[in-house]
Amino acid sequence: MQKKDLLSTPVVPIDIKAFDAGPILEAMGRTAFQARNLYRAAEIYLRMLEDEAAVILTLAGSLVSAGQGLIIHDLIRKGLVDAIVATGANIVDQDFFEALGHRHYQGDPRADDETLRRLWIDRIYDTYIDEEELRHTDYTIAEIADALEPRPYSSREFIWHMGRYLVERGLGEKSIVRAAYEEGVPIFVPAFSDSSAGFGLVYHQVKNPKAHVTIDSVADFRELTEIKLKAGTTGLVMLGGGVPKNFAQDIVVAAEVLGHQVEMHKYAIQITVADERDGGLSGSTLSEAQSWGKVDAALSQMVFAEATLAFPLLASYVWHRAPARAKRRYADLFQAEVPA
DSSP, rough: OOOOHHHHHBBOOOOOOGGGOOHHHHHHHTTTTTHHHHHHHHHHHHHHHHHOEEEEEOOOSSSGGGGHHHHHHHHHHTOOEEEEEEHHHIIIIIIIHHHHTOOOEOOOOOOHHHHHHHEEEETTTTTEEHHHHHHHHHHHHHHHHTTTSSSOOOOHHHHHHHHHHHHHTOOOOOOHHHHHHHHOOOEEEEETSSHHHHHHHHHHHHHSSOOOOOOOOOHHHHHHHHHHHHHSSSEEEEEEEEEHHHHHHHHHHHHHTTTTTOOOEEEEEEEEEEOOOGGTTTTOOOHHHHHHHSEEEEEEEEESSHHHHHHHHHHHHHHTTTTOOOOOOGGGGGGGGGGG
């Protein structure tokens, strides 16, 4: 088996514009268990939009590699997402990676991983990635860093430069990073170095030991808190859990620590397969978050389902029914910090 044989069937992103999930979700709403929960989550998302709440989307797990990236792109373009908090894997290793012209491929979860290693093929369950192409992503991040003034940057600011890089080169028309750059949607990656960005920035810093770019995760926290203060009413749409979930929830407490009286996130939905019984954050309920003063549980819904099954249905339902809505362009709040 040669490398080209294994990297032969690309993952094709789902296009929510091509179908309306309304009828099936409405039917599911008349049933039970997670089907009814998913319908209620979709209705809460619509309520967020009708209430003019700022929508913060959080992304954990491996979503873009599994064909979910175009959905997020389309939500951004239609103004249904106002800020994003994500893992570095989704934004750098997967979305920016594809924007540079690379692909994810269908694979086999029972593959011989020793063989894959010899062929420089990385596996995410049943998806393959060409490690040589990932290295290109690493070095591109280093190239972007090399061109910047050596100083600390929030991840939001560095990702803005990634978006500009794509626009200037005519790359990534369907990319999350490019769409966010053009639509003024800030993207925060609190664990930015836990991705190809980390490899690229290590390479950049070793080449430039005395003057180099660093990432300031505290600035991320401060900036996202500023968005909460600007927005007032906010809603969370959370895919998976982990750092993105906690980071987005915590901005309510951060605002209070700074002396501001703000309301908890008024709306919240989460799609997760994690279990609450081990005390971990990813499966912790939105009701539990109310005890911390982060989320008002009245308009919240947990959906215990795998995101690649539930998210396309939810997003299609909302995309086809969302009210007309002005784009918030919260990235412009920080524009003075970014050179033209």
